[in-house]
Amino acid sequence: MYQLAPNIELLFTEAGDYHDRVRAAAAAGFDAVEMWGPTGADAPATPKDLPALKAALEETGTQLTAQLAEPRTQFMIPPWDHSEFFRKLDEGVQIAHDLGCPRMVVGSGTGFGGWKRQVQLDKLVEIYQKAIAQIDGSGITLVLEPVNVRVDHPGSLLDRTAEGVYVARGVDSPYFGVLYDIYHSAVEGEDIETELTNAGSLIKYVQLADAPGRGEPGTGDLDWPATLAVLRSSGYDGPIGLEYYPQAASDESVRYIRDVAAQA
Numbered sequence: 001m002y003q004l005a006p007n008i009e010l011l012f013t014e015a016g017d018y019h020d021r022v023r024a025a026a027a028a029g030f031d032a033v034e035m036w037g038p039t040g041a042d043a044p045a046t047p048k049d050l051p052a053l054k055a056a057l058e059e060t061g062t063q064l065t066a067q068l069a070e071p072r073t074q075f076m077i078p079p080w081d082h083s084e085f086f087r088k089l090d091e092g093v094q095i096a097h098d099l100g101c102p103r104m105v106v107g108s109g110t111g112f113g114g115w116k117r118q119v120q121l122d123k124l125v126e127i128y129q130k131a132i133a134q135i136d137g138s139g140i141t142l143v144l145e146p147v148n149v150r151v152d153h154p155g156s157l158l159d160r161t162a163e164g165v166y167v168a169r170g171v172d173s174p175y176f177g178v179l180y181d182i183y184h185s186a187v188e189g190e191d192i193e194t195e196l197t198n199a200g201s202l203i204k205y206v207q208l209a210d211a212p213g214r215g216e217p218g219t220g221d222l223d224w225p226a227t228l229a230v231l232r233s234s235g236y237d238g239p240i241g242l243e244y245y246p247q248a249a250s251d252e253s254v255r256y257i258r259d260v261a262a263q264a
Contacts, residue, residue: 177204209244
């Protein structure tokens with residue numbers, strides 16, 4: 001049985017603020033949640049109330065499985081100033097520790113037309129080797145997320161799982177791996193079994209949504225029992241983030257995937 005972690009940016013929003021969403025997810029039977037940036041898209045005007053979020057996690061015994069690293073830097077765009085990313089990295093690690101979150105999600109930003117793709121991928125390796133060295137000893141794992149460019153993230157550099165795996169192999173750290181997002185992979189037309197076989201133990205986190213549409217499982221074309229069976233056979237047994245835009249009320253939208261995950 002997989003541990004499922006509803007994304008509290010998208011699910012249980014009916015409950016109110018983020019700490020209330022944690023409590024609503026726990027009341028619905030979940031023991032884990034995930035979120036996007038720790039300070040929030042509306043920061044600094046109305047940032048997330050982290051003390052209240054921490055209190056809700058501790059009160060309910062809920063695990064925060066993943067948070068985004070901030071800012072989502074455009075690494076390949078001149079003038080190639082990555083200082084803000086590295087400055088905020090330490091702050092993100094501190095927040096992750098405070099909230100009991102073991103992993104932070106990082107990305108590639110957009111590509112730069114003046115460089116060959118291989119050069120840009122190798123530059124990502126250098127950037128994340130430096131990041132891992134900076135947070136050495138923290139116990140926090142960085143997970144690199146390839147995203148689809150066909151629908152949701154046009155212009156992003158990293159849109160192929162295999163290239164995320166290439167970067168992870170180059171970084172070569174037990175605290176760096178790949179976030180495999182089933183939705184993004186499906187939109188890009190990838191074969192899940194092929195990608196997971198190639199990635200092996202470098203898959204450190206998984207997220208899902210149905211495709212097309214990015215709604216809850218059961219609203220698109222993906223065969224979820226078969227998909228989770230392949231995921232299980234690949235050896236991945238970690239949590240799965242539910243990062244979808246619900247087309248029904250949150251507690252209703254999770255029913256099907258919970259049943260499937262219970263059998264996986």
